[in-house]
Amino acid sequence: MAIVAAALMAIQAIRTPVRNSGATGELQAPPDVQAALRRACYQCHSQETNWPWYVQFAPLSWFVHGRVSAARRRLDFSAWRDYLYDPGTAARKLGAIDQMMHSGAMPPWYYRLLSARARITPAERAAIETWAIEGRAAALKAEPQ
Amino acid sequence: MPCRKNLLSILVVAAIAGPPAFCRTAGASEPTVARVTFNGGHFEPAKLTVPANQPFQVRVTNTDRTAIEFESFDLHRERVVRPGETITVYMAPAAPGHYSFCDDFDHSVAEGAIEAR
Numbered sequence: 036m037a038i039v040a041a042a043l044m045a046i047q048a049i050r051t052p053v054r055n056s057g058a059t060g061e062l063q064a065p066p067d068v069q070a071a072l073r074r075a076c077y078q079c080h081s082q083e084t085n086w087p088w089y090v091q092f093a094p095l096s097w098f099v100h101g102r103v104s105a106a107r108r109r110l111d112f113s114a115w116r117d118y119l120y121d122p123g124t125a126a127r128k129l130g131a132i133d134q135m136m137h138s139g140a141m142p143p144w145y146y147r148l149l150s151a152r153a154r155i156t157p158a159e160r161a162a163i164e165t166w167a168i169e170g171r172a173a174a175l176k177a178e179p180q
Numbered sequence: 181m182p183c184r185k186n187l188l189s190i191l192v193v194a195a196i197a198g199p200p201a202f203c204r205t206a207g208a209s210e211p212t213v214a215r216v217t218f219n220g221g222h223f224e225p226a227k228l229t230v231p232a233n234q235p236f237q238v239r240v241t242n243t244d245r246t247a248i249e250f251e252s253f254d255l256h257r258e259r260v261v262r263p264g265e266t267i268t269v270y271m272a273p274a275a276p277g278h279y280s281f282c283d284d285f286d287h288s289v290a291e292g293a294i295e296a297r
Contacts, residue, residue, distance in 0.1 A: 108253045117256040121270040127258045 043093075055082045062115045068166045071159040072112065074152050075142050079106035082113035119174075126174035133167035136160050212236040213268075216292065218250075218261065218283065219243040223292035232276040232296040241266040251284035255294070258284070 062069060077083050079102060090099040110128055118125045135141035139160075142153040155163075214228040216238060230236040240250045242261040250259045250269065261267050274296040283289040 111256065114256045117272060120272045121257055121259075123259045123267065123269065124257050127260070 055084055055086075057082065057113075062112050064166050064170075065162070067159065068162050071155055071163060075155050075159075077112060078150075078152070079103050079142075079146075080110045080112050082107070082111065122174040122177040126171045129167045129171035129174060133164050133171065136164045136167065213239055214294070215239045215241070217241045217243055218248050221286075221288075222290055223281075223283075226290065226292045228292070228294045230271075230274070230294060230296050233273045235273050236271045238269040238271060238294070239266060240269060247285065248289075249284040250281060252279055252281040252294070254279040255281075257281075 146153045279294045282291045
C-alpha cells in the first residue's frame with residue numbers, strides 16, 4: 036500500500052503541458068448548432084476546455100490531456116477562422132463533422148457516459164449535419180481555382 | 181555614339197523583359213508560392229522557406245500512385261491530394277517559426293517543414 040501511495044506521489048511530478056491558448060476566430064453557425072457544439076464538443080475540440088480539478092492528477096491527467104490534445108489536432112473550433120482561410124481545409128473539416136454526426140462516433144461513448152453535456156439530441160445532430168453539409172458545399176464552391 | 185545607342189537598347193530590352201525569372205520575387209499583393217512534390221513516399225523539398233507575417237500558398241503536387249493527406253497541425257491545414265493532382269493550400273500570415281507538415285494517411289512518411297522567417 037505504501038509503495039502504491041509513493042508511486043502515485045512520484046508520478047505527480049510528470050506534468051502534461053496541455054493548456055488553453057487563444058482562439059483565432061469564432062465559429063459562424065446558427066445559434067442552435069453553435070449551442071450544441073459548445074456544450075458537447077468544445078470541451079475537447081477547442082481552446083475553451085474547462086479543466087476539472089481531478090484532471091490535475093496523474094495518471095488521469097495523462098489520459099485526459101492526451102485525448103484533448105489529439106482532439107484539438109483533428110478539429111479545433113477555436114481555430115475556425117484559420118480553417119476558413121483555406122476553403123479546401125474548411126470543406127474537409129465540415130465533411131468530417133458531418134461524418135462524425137451521421138455515424139454517431141462523436142462525442143465518444145465514454146464521454147457521453149460520463150457527462151450529460153456530451154449527449155446530443157437527434158434534432159441537434161440533424162441541425163449540425165445540415166449546417167456541415169451546406170457549409171461544405173459553400174466551401175467547395177469558394178475554393179479559388 | 182554607337183556605344184550610347186547600345187546602352188539605350190539594352191535598357192529598353194531590360195525594361196520590357198523585366199527581371200529574370202530566377203530572381204523574380206512576389207510583389208506586395210502577390211503571395212509567395214512555395215512548391216512541394218510528393219513522390220516515392222517523401223516530400224521534395226522537405227523544407228520550404230516563406231516570408232513571415234505574410235500570406236503565402238503551398239502548391240502540393242502528388243506524383244505518387246496513392247492519395248496523400250497534406251496535413252499541418254501547426255498551421256491548421258488538411259487537404260487530400262489525389263495521384264497526379266496539384267492543389268493550392270492557402271496559408272494565413274505565420275509568425276516566424278518552424279511549422280511541420282506530413283502525410284496524415286501514412287505516418288511512416290518523413291515529415292516536412294515550413295520555415296517562416
